[in-house]
Amino acid sequence: MAPIGTLWGVLRQRQTKYILSAAAIAGLEVDLAPLEVGVTNKSPEFLDKFALGKIPAFEGNDGLTLVEGASIARYVASLAPESGLLGDSVKDAAQVDQWIHFVEHEISAHTDLIWQMLLGYLPEKTYSEQIHKSLLERQERSLKFLEQSINTREFLVTDKITLADIVLAAVIQRAARVTLGAAERALYPNIFAHYAKVAADPRVKDIFEAADFVEVPLALEKAD
Amino acid sequence: MPSVGKFYNLPYMRQSKTVLSVCALAGLELEIPEYKHFEDNKKPEFLAKFPIGKIPAFEGANGLNLSEGAAIARYLAGLAPNSGLLGTTPEEAALVDQWVHFAETEIAMQNDTIWAMVSNHIPYNKGFHTKVADHQMRSLTSLETYLSTRTFLVGERITLADITAASVLQRVVTVTADAAVRSKLVNTIRFLETIVHQPKLEAIFGPVEYVEKALQWVPPKKEKEPAPPAAPKEKKEKEKPKKVADDDDEDDNLVPEEPKAKNPLDLLPKSPFNLEDWKRAYSNKDTRGTDGSLEWFYANFDKEGFSVWRVDFKYNEELTLVFMSSNQIGGFFNRLEASRKYLFGSVGVLGENNASIISGALILRGQDAKPVVDCAPDFESYEYKKLDVFENQEDKTFFEGALAWDLEVSGKKWADGKNFK
Numbered sequence: 001m002a003p004i005g006t007l008w009g010v011l012r013q014r015q016t017k018y019i020l021s022a023a024a025i026a027g028l029e030v031d032l033a034p035l036e037v038g039v040t041n042k043s044p045e046f047l048d049k050f051a052l053g054k055i056p057a058f059e060g061n062d063g064l065t066l067v068e069g070a071s072i073a074r075y076v077a078s079l080a081p082e083s084g085l086l087g088d089s090v091k092d093a094a095q096v097d098q099w100i101h102f103v104e105h106e107i108s109a110h111t112d113l114i115w116q117m118l119l120g121y122l123p124e125k126t127y128s129e130q131i132h133k134s135l136l137e138r139q140e141r142s143l144k145f146l147e148q149s150i151n152t153r154e155f156l157v158t159d160k161i162t163l164a165d166i167v168l169a170a171v172i173q174r175a176a177r178v179t180l181g182a183a184e185r186a187l188y189p190n191i192f193a194h195y196a197k198v199a200a201d202p203r204v205k206d207i208f209e210a211a212d213f214v215e216v217p218l219a220l221e222k223a224d
Numbered sequence: 225m226p227s228v229g230k231f232y233n234l235p236y237m238r239q240s241k242t243v244l245s246v247c248a249l250a251g252l253e254l255e256i257p258e259y260k261h262f263e264d265n266k267k268p269e270f271l272a273k274f275p276i277g278k279i280p281a282f283e284g285a286n287g288l289n290l291s292e293g294a295a296i297a298r299y300l301a302g303l304a305p306n307s308g309l310l311g312t313t314p315e316e317a318a319l320v321d322q323w324v325h326f327a328e329t330e331i332a333m334q335n336d337t338i339w340a341m342v343s344n345h346i347p348y349n350k351g352f353h354t355k356v357a358d359h360q361m362r363s364l365t366s367l368e369t370y371l372s373t374r375t376f377l378v379g380e381r382i383t384l385a386d387i388t389a390a391s392v393l394q395r396v397v398t399v400t401a402d403a404a405v406r407s408k409l410v411n412t413i414r415f416l417e418t419i420v421h422q423p424k425l426e427a428i429f430g431p432v433e434y435v436e437k438a439l440q441w442v443p444p445k446k447e448k449e450p451a452p453p454a455a456p457k458e459k460k461e462k463e464k465p466k467k468v469a470d471d472d473d474e475d476d477n478l479v480p481e482e483p484k485a486k487n488p489l490d491l492l493p494k495s496p497f498n499l500e501d502w503k504r505a506y507s508n509k510d511t512r513g514t515d516g517s518l519e520w521f522y523a524n525f526d527k528e529g530f531s532v533w534r535v536d537f538k539y540n541e542e543l544t545l546v547f548m549s550s551n552q553i554g555g556f557f558n559r560l561e562a563s564r565k566y567l568f569g570s571v572g573v574l575g576e577n578n579a580s581i582i583s584g585a586l587i588l589r590g591q592d593a594k595p596v597v598d599c600a601p602d603f604e605s606y607e608y609k610k611l612d613v614f615e616n617q618e619d620k621t622f623f624e625g626a627l628a629w630d631l632e633v634s635g636k637k638w639a640d641g642k643n644f645k
Contacts, residue, residue: 052330052366064315068325075318090302091288097295102276105292109333117352130347149275 003029004079005064007072008046009056010037011209014108014170015069016056021166021204022073026080030058070100070167077163084160095157099164106142108171110135115178118218127220136179136217143175143188150190154197161201169198173208181216225545226285227255228303231296232270233280234261235558236601238332238391239293240280241428245387246297248424250304256554294324294388301384309384319378323385326363332392334360339399342439353441357400364401364409371411375418382422390419394432402438430559430601489566489589489596495529502587503568503645511628518624527614531591532623534609535571537582549573549582550640557644559600564644565589566596570626572641574633583633584641585611585626 004023007030009016023030033040040046041053049065050057058072059065066072077085086093114135117127146168150156156164172195176185185192199208228247231254233240247254264270265277274281276291282299283289290296298321301309310317334356340346341353367389370377377385393416397406406413420429502521509517543549553571560567571584586608588596593608611619625631631638 051369052362060315062315064318066318066322068322068329071318071321071325074321075314078314078317090299091284091286093302094288094290094295094299097298098290098292101292101295104329105333109329113337116355128347128349128352131349131352134346145276 001027001029003031003061004076005058005060006031006033007056007058008033008035008041008050009069010035011207013056013069014167014174015073017170017173017204017207018069018073018163018167019056019058019076020207021170022076022085022163024203024207025085025161025166025201026077026083028076028080030076070104073163073167074100084158085163085166087158087162092157092162096162096164099156100167102142103146103164103168103171107139107146107175110139110142111171111175111178115218118178118220129220139175139179143191147188147190150194155194161198165194165198166204169195169208173199173211173213176211176213178214179217181214184217185213225251225253227253228300229282229284229286229288230255230257231280231282232257232259232264232274234259234561235555237280237293238395239297241391241394242297242384242388243280243282243293243300244428245391245425246301246309246384248428249382249387249422250301250307250309252300252304253548253551254300256551256558258554259558294328297384297388298324308379308381309387311378311383316378316383320383320385323377324388326367327385327389327392330363331360331367331389331396334363335392335396335399339395339439342399342441344441344444348441348443350441357438360396360400361405364396364405364412368409368412371415375415382419386415386419387425390416390429394420394429397432397434399435400438402435405438406434427602427605492529492590495526495589497524497526497530499530499565499568499587499589506568506627506643506645512624518627522614530587530589531593532611532613532619533586533588533593534611534619534622534626535569535584535586535593536607536609538605538607540581543573543578543580543582545577546573546575546580546639549580550642553582553584553642556600556602556606557642559602560597560644562599563588563596567644569644570629570641571644572626572629572631572638574631574638575636576639579636580639581633581636582606583626583631585623586644 007016007019009019009032011017011020020030035041035055037055041050041055041057046057047053049059050067052067054067056069056072057065057067066075074086077083087096114132117132155161156168172191199205199211231243233243233256235241244254246252259279261279265274265279265281270281271277273283273289274291278291280293280296281289281291282296288299290299298310301307311320337346337356338353338360341348376382377389393412397413397416401409416432420426420432502524505520506517509515509520511517513519537543550573553573557569560569566589568587569584571582573580573582575581586593586597590596593610594603597603597608611623613620613623622631625638629638629641
């Protein structure tokens with residue numbers, strides 16, 4: 001089958017994982033463009049199409065240009081309704097949306113901010129232990145809730161993998177590389193069982209790559 | 225038209241405005257139950273339906289229970305494909321998604337973080353504030369450029385993307401996008417004004433409050449440092465504690481601090497008339513007759529500390545179906561939530577479908593209605609007339625009819641009503 005479009009993205013990004021996993025399960029092909037981060041996406045040709053210069057970025061064969069990882073992934077999924085990625089009904093689709101939104105806003109957002117603080121993407125002296133702690137607490141509350149919700153279900157919305165499961169797995173993998181060390185992960189056996197199931201799916205195994213989890217949560221002295 | 229479901233929300237939240245706007249444009253009827261934040265969302269019945277425990281929350285008439293404002297908005301928009309709210313092709317739908325996601329994660333999130341910091345709900349850090357504000361500014365600049373050649377974000381008509389962006393921007397201009405910043409966002413502001421003034425959306429969005437100077441952090445007084453120039457405190461003090469829940473979170477850490485300036489209504493001389501006792505009497509007794517609540521009222525009311533008012537909707541010619549007008553009253557009452565301690569209301573729809581009026585009575589603290597009702601953005605859509613229920617027979621009759629739900633005005637009989645208590 002011909003590729004449906006071109007994706008500029010780095011495999012290590014959770015958002016790129018969403019998109020490529022969605023494509024894989026949808027049976028669609030997406031071309032990964034050659035990408036030198038910081039160079040390609042700052043070039044005039046790229047900025048012409050994607051004004052903010054951020055990745056992942058998608059250009060469909062019909063000229064559609066899209067940014068925002070979750071939106072690209074949902075679009076890809078919508079092209080293959082029989083894949084079940086958005087559930088099997090309008091209600092399912094709404095619940096898939098709900099979980100993606102929750103996971104991105106209530107888990108991933110905190111991981112990302114902590115990462116930025118630690119890896120020095122902030123102006124000097126912006127590391128704040130209090131903010132770090134506050135973000136960890138918020139993330140913990142969301143994870144505790146999620147741990148209970150996954151309990152009785154195989155997958156989040158239906159009996160098959162949906163985009164919600166993919167997004168959660170990608171977000172959790174990221175969290176386990178930044179904020180969740182071995183001790184923390186042990187608090188969430190259901191979440192990590194879910195992660196393991198998704199990451200082991202033969203269709204997406206290579207996209208999720210090796211787990212690369214941290215032993216202890218990243219802290220300031222370990223950065224740089 | 226039957227309601228598509230119940231929508232639990234706090235009306236000033238941007239997500240609520242988005243959902244209500246979708247319903248207005250999609251022609252969907254939504255039921256808005258009474259809701260007390262931090263109370264109702266902790267109850268087992270609520271958590272059984274919405275385990276996330278957050279608002280907004282939607283309980284569909286078809287059994288679907290949904291959390292997350294954006295997911296609710298998209299689902300409802302999808303129920304009315306002719307509305308064009310999600311575009312008309314999969315590609316347009318993807319673009320609508322993209323802009324919603326962008327507005328939420330690249331503008332709103334930053335706004336909420338900054339607001340939380342300057343309000344001391346998360347620890348303040350100047351470098352972090354700067355970084356987050358810069359991030360937001362880059363996003364706003366990109367949006368500005370995009371809007372310099374467009375009226376709407378996707379296609380040539382209003383979509384969910386525009387509604388979401390407008391609800392986000394309405395918040396941004398009260399926190400970070402001050403006069404100086406706005407001078408660089410001319411198209412964005414024009415866009416915001418266009419969307420919030422769409423006829424069906426105007427009452428939902430309410431007025432846009434433009435901040436003069438971006439909110440700054442004021443160190444808590446107990447540190448005994450001279451406070452830097454404070455955030456514009458002339459913003460409605462009563463509204464401040466409520467904005468806490470804006471990030472769609474029932475987080476106990478965000479329990480609102482009382483505004484430093486006391487509500488002037490709390491500074492009035494103590495009154496022997498207890499509004500809570502009145503509300504109990506009204507609820508537990510018959511209104512009219514011996515030992516009724518009206519009898520109780522006349523025996524206990526304090527004319528110095530409280531006043532009685534007639535309230536009339538100004539645009540009765542716009543009213544259509546009785547139950548929708550009843551919902552409008554409910555919505556107005558929701559928006560008066562901040563004044564719960566100072567207000568009682570009994571307001572109804574009188575007449576029939578397409579020939580009705582909204583009219584009723586308020587009992588409120590003090591001698592002036594405005595300080596009590598102006599927490600509702602749409603308070604100016606109603607007229608307020610002080611009543612003398614002791615000396616004026618007409619006023620007394622009106623008042624009693626409003627409370628007994630048998631009021632008749634110009635031949636129009638009471639059809640349905642709501643109480644604020």
